[in-house]
Amino acid sequence: MNSAPYAAIDLGASSGRVMTARVTSGTLSLTECHRFPNTPVRTGDTLHWNILGLYAGILDGLRAAGPVRSVGIDSWAVDHGLLDADGALLGNPFHYRDPRTEGVAERIIHPHVPPAELYAATGIQYAPFNTLYQLAAARDTVQLQAAKRLLMIPDLITYWLTGRQGTELTNASTTQLIDPRTGDWARDVAARTGIDLGLFAPLRHPGDPAGELLPHVLRETGLSGPVPVRAVASHDTASAVAAVPATEEHFAYICTGTWSLAGLELDAPVLGEESRAANFTNELGIDGTVRYLRNIMGLWLLEECRRDWGHPELEALLEGAARAEPLRSVVDAGDPAFLAPGDMPARIAAACRATGQPEPRTPAETTRCILDSLALAHRRAIADAARLADRPVDVVHIVG
Incomplete structure (x- = not known):
């Protein structure tokens, strides 16, 4: 029997990590082997991910993990790498906070597919950084014209580790190009917006084989092969929701991090106009489930403030916020004004x-404003989700 642990590569918007997991007698034991920063890089007016730096951190983490049974990878959504005919990366992937997609929906997409039709077909809330709008923004670029393949970030890392290409479904569902009722491409949307679905590798599902670590990866990490790689719920929120320790049917979840995502796990999407107006999204999860949720700006607000303040200790900020007057000032935590x-x-x-x-006059008061605003936004999101899905909520699980 193979007693080696499983390896999980988890890429977040501010850091990445490689974890190992052992399952024994009904107990899941997790060990963090390596954590590394995810620091975007600005060149001129353009914001990119340092994807090669992330890949180097992944290799370091696998080396630190030692022998493993298999590997799975998740990350944030919507962003991607473009490959040429030889499989080489065409430039660093754009960061979803890059401003190049501003106004693209109104200028390029919505004249061909009005917002209500787009929502009814894909169930994805409007966000200026959705993959659909990123592709529209790149339409006339030499880079996109030279591209023969588009891989979402976890699929790009999988390709570099295994040499095999695929498009994992939970992450693909955030592109605004998947029909959440069928779990297949929304071909009519793609045709009307001029998106070539041939750019995407074949769809694969959580649990599907995704190859084995290549010989040069084994040498780089010191691992002995074969080491299989499996598709997981590669959108990090899909994995987080799958891990919610719910024993009851009527539960809600709040996934906290750079973004906060609050909502329900459903058997079918909610595609009505009221749902669209409330800016809820229908992303696909494991085993045919739908993550019906609202995106909230999350702890990005606080992390950006800390960066502006010179990175003061979080504990001191929270202690000051606890002493500050509650609900003195609140903001809309979903306001696009806070995106950049x-x-x-x-x-x-x-x-x-x-x-x-x-x-707010002090960092403590600003921190209090942020936390109060997030609490109210989470409460509204769960109440709205329950009403729109016509489903009661008996318990709320908070996961990170």
Whole structure:
């Protein structure tokens, strides 16, 4: 019997890590083998992911993990790498916070597929960084014209580790090009918007084989082959929701991190106009489930403030926030005005001023404003999800 642990590569918006997991007698034991920063790189006015730095961190983590039974990879959604005919990467992947997609939906996509039709076909909430809009923004670029393959970030890492290409479904469902009722491509949307679905590798599902570590990867990491790689729920939220320790049917979840995602796990999508107007999304999960949720700006607000303040200790900020007056000022934690990096404390103060509320005067007051705003946003999201899906909620699980 193989007693080696499983390896999980988890790429988040601010850091990545390689974990090992052992399952014994009904107990899951996790060990963090290596954690590494995920720091975007700005060149001129363009924001990119440092994908080669992330890949190097993954190799370091697999080396630290030692012998493993298999490997799985998850990451954030919507972003991707473009490959040429030889399988070489055509430039660093764009960061979803890059501003090149501003106004693309209104100029390029919605004249061909109006928002209500687009939502009814894909179930995905409007966000300017959705993969559909990223591809529309790149339509006339030499890079996209030279591309023969598009791989979502976990699929790109899988390709580099195994040499095999695929498009895992939970992450693909965030592209706004998947029909959540069928789990297949929304071909009519692609045709009307000029998206070539031939760019995408064949769909694969969580649990499907995704190849084995290549010989040069084995040498680089010191592992002995064969080491299989399996597709997992490669959108990190899909994996997080799959791990919710729910024993009851009527549960809600809050997944906290750079983004917060609050909602329900359903058997079928909710595609009505009221759901679209409430900005809920229908992303696919494991075993045919639908993650019906609202995206909330999350702890990005606080992390950007800390960056502006020179990275003060989090514990001191939270202690100060606990002493600050509650609900003195709150902001809309889903406001696109908070999407871009930089100058976050000033933007929060401006939002408070514009709504006739007192401006936070200190880092502690700003932190309190952020946390109160997130709490209210989570409460609204769960209440709205329960109403729109016509499903009661008996318990809320919070996972990270």
